[in-house]
Amino acid sequence: MLLQCNATLAWRCPLCGELELNQISIFDFSGKNRLEIKCGCGYTKLVFGKSSSKKYWLEYICVVCESTHRVSLTQGEFWANRVKKIKCLDNGAELGYLGPYDDVKRLADQEEEYLKLMIDKLEFEDYFNNPEIMLSVLNELHDIAEANGLVCQCGSSDIDIDMLPREIRLTCNRCHGVTRISAETKEDLAFLRKIKQIKILEGVVSALEGINL
Ligand SMILES: [Zn+2]
Ligand SMILES: [Zn+2]
Ligand SMILES: [Zn+2]
Incomplete structure (x- = not known):
């Protein structure tokens, strides 16, 4: 397994709804074991933590079930060169992605596209009688x-x-x-x-x- 020293997170802010990409690096954890990811609006949308040299965790408020979830990943998984889908632990809905920039960007773009289509469709169907x-x-x-x-x-x-x-x-x-x-x-x-x-x-x-x- 190829170990990268950086990763990209795609996470929708539960406060303002923006889906932003954030780059994190293994060096962001040097000297500390907690890394807060802030949205452009200032809200801390997700927290990364390091519990030992071999374990990382992510903590986030889930927009689906409105509770706080914590997911653990081994160091290998965390920095691995493949996408991790971060989900609601209750019902499995995908909330965001962590992994290599290109893959995470592609998934985030797809999700934005899909969301836009759904909203357009709903608005259209809601507005017209037939x-x-x-x-x-x-x-x-x-x-x-x-x-x-x-x-x-x-x-x-x-x-x-x-x-x-x-x-x-x-x-x-x-x-x-x-x-x-x-x-x-x-x-x-x-x-x-x-x-x-x-x-x-x-x-x-x-x-x-x-x-x-
Ligand atoms: Zn925000
Ligand atoms: Zn949830
Ligand atoms: Zn006329």
């Missing part, structure tokens, strides 16, 4: 706009598109005419699919009906 229909309606609208079918009675084609939970709102930037398009049901979608042109009525608020065609 997210699938909303997406399809947007798609249709995009096709209509591409074929220059999105216009206003006033002659402008400078149209704003706003998404609301149950409808899409088209606003003419010149005359402030508004057309609302329901985006909730299959019928809404079927109706839009038959339409080649949407004409916003000048200066008034209306719903998408035969009159707008």
